[in-house]
Amino acid sequence: MITLDLVKEWLKVDQDDYDELTDQLLQSSSSICADVLRLDRVDDLEPTPLNRIAILFTMAYLFEHREDADLDGLKKNLRALLEPERKAAF
Template identity: 45%
Template sequence: MVDLEEMKAYLRVDGDEEDGLIEKLMETAERLSKDVARDDALSTATMRMAMLYATAYLYEHREEADHNDLLLSLRALLMGERKAAF
């Protein structure tokens, strides 16, 4: 869906010192996005944007992230994709 190089370009990160951190944040962002959308098989442009947004949010606010704010933003982004139930 989103690879490491694309995410680093989106974050404007040069070098590979933080690759491990970014990969972990990408995994977290994917899981959060799928949980919010209530769908493990999403592969839409909306889901991709949610992953980019969530990873960037977690990266930029890694020391003081407001996870409630992040979840509200993801719900707004994914509302059209969200299933009624699992």
């Protein structure tokens, strides 16, 4: 759904030094967004514009705050952002 090149452009990273970290953060970001959306699998993420923005937002947050991330605050923001696409409660 989101390529490494798009992530690097979004984060304004020019060199390849962060490719491995960026790939790991992309996987984590997708997983966090799938969790907030109450999906069973990351593969169930639809490639909607809102989901893409949520993943990129999460990526940027995790990249910038890789040493002091507030995951509870991040998930609250994602719940508000992704509310229109969230599945009903379990």
